[in-house]
Amino acid sequence: MSRTTELAPGMRVRTRATDPVGHTRLPRYARGAVGVLVERAGAHPLADERARGRATEPHPVWHVRFAAADLFGSGDHTVTVELWEDYLTPVEES
Numbered sequence: 001m002s003r004t005t006e007l008a009p010g011m012r013v014r015t016r017a018t019d020p021v022g023h024t025r026l027p028r029y030a031r032g033a034v035g036v037l038v039e040r041a042g043a044h045p046l047a048d049e050r051a052r053g054r055a056t057e058p059h060p061v062w063h064v065r066f067a068a069a070d071l072f073g074s075g076d077h078t079v080t081v082e083l084w085e086d087y088l089t090p091v092e093e094s
Contacts, residue, residue, distance in 0.1 A: 005090045011037045012091040013064065015083065023051035026087045034091055035066040041082050048086075060085040 007013070017032030025047045043058035050056060064083050068075030 007037060007060075007062070007085060007088065007090065009037050009039055012093070013037060013062075013088040014091050015064075016087050016089075020048070022048070024048050026083065027081065029071050030064075030066065030081055030083070033066055033070055035064040035070075035081075037088075038063040038065050038080060044084075046084055046086060048084075062088065064088070 012034055013036070014034050015030050015032060016026060019028075019031070039062070041061040041063050043060050045056045046059045061082055061084050063080050065078050065080045068077050068079050071079055
């Protein structure tokens with residue numbers, strides 16, 4: 001995936017909102033949600049591609065923090081999810 005904006009800790013990002021056919025490691029509860037990048041969590045082969053039997057190079061993985069209320073409708077805590085960069089798009093600040 002080519003990106004014009006380099007991701008960095010503290011940035012707001014939105015996850016993909018699609019419901020792909022087959023395997024994905026993007027949890028349904030986090031699809032389309034806005035969170036904040038916490039830190040890079042290494043680089044690993046994209047599980048979606050490996051589940052389809054395709055070879056894949058390592059892709060960047062991030063810890064992304066979400067407000068629980070944004071994901072589940074209630075809760076005053078946060079939830080941190082480890083997500084591949086391929087699932088993330090920077091949110092333009094207004």
